[in-house]
Amino acid sequence: MKISIGNDHAGPEYKKAIVEMLQANGHEVTNHGTDNSDSVDYPDFAHPVAKDITNGKADFGILICGSGNGIAMSANKHQGVRVALCWMKEIAALARQHNDANVISLPARYTSIAQAVEMVATFINTPFEGGRHQNRVDKIACK
Template sequence: MKISIGNDHAGPAYKQAIVKYLEEKGHTVTNYGTDSFDSVDYPDFAHKVGTDIDEGKADLGIVICGSGNGIAMTANKHQGVRCALCWTKEIAELARQHNDANVVSIPARFTSIEQAIAIVEAFLNTAFEGGRHQNRVNKITCA
């Protein structure tokens, strides 16, 4: 699977651990995130991940910032993105099952690295249920 990842200064250690996990599982990762703890602007990285989703260059995306909110809001500006802010693996599973989320946002200041990897694992290994959820997902996109 092709996965794009982006993070701001709150998430370098998270990103490094997640990229290692993904590559060990055989995924191809495009890394747009910073490796520095120096302040940067999260929209710069969210837009790159969102563009990869829009253009079909990535199957799924992962974005990381301190609260997970700002980077999720930015990613969701992209027409093809359904980004879900997830702080537990159960929420990640529901985001995939019910909302067909294709980008997960992780709040680095509110999760441990181990929790973040569990969130990513759940996100990758959970399928969209379709059915009654499909009509709702269809209503998410603005024309």
């Protein structure tokens, strides 16, 4: 699986742990995030991840910032990108099952690294249920 990841200054350590887990499981990872804690602007990392999704260069995206909100808002501006802000693995599973989310956003200041890794694993391994949820997902994008 191809996965695109982006993070601001709140997430380098989270990204490192997540990338290690993904690569250990045979996934290809494209890194669009910063690797240090110097202050940066989250949209600069959200947009490349979203473009990887819309261009078919990635199956899933992962975004990390302090609250998970700003980076999610930025990426959700792209048609066909459905970012879910998740703070526990159950929310990550539901985002895939019911919303066909293709990008997970993680709040680094409100979750542990272990929780973030677990949420990503849950997210990428949970299928979309389709059925009654497909009609709802079809109504998300503006036309």
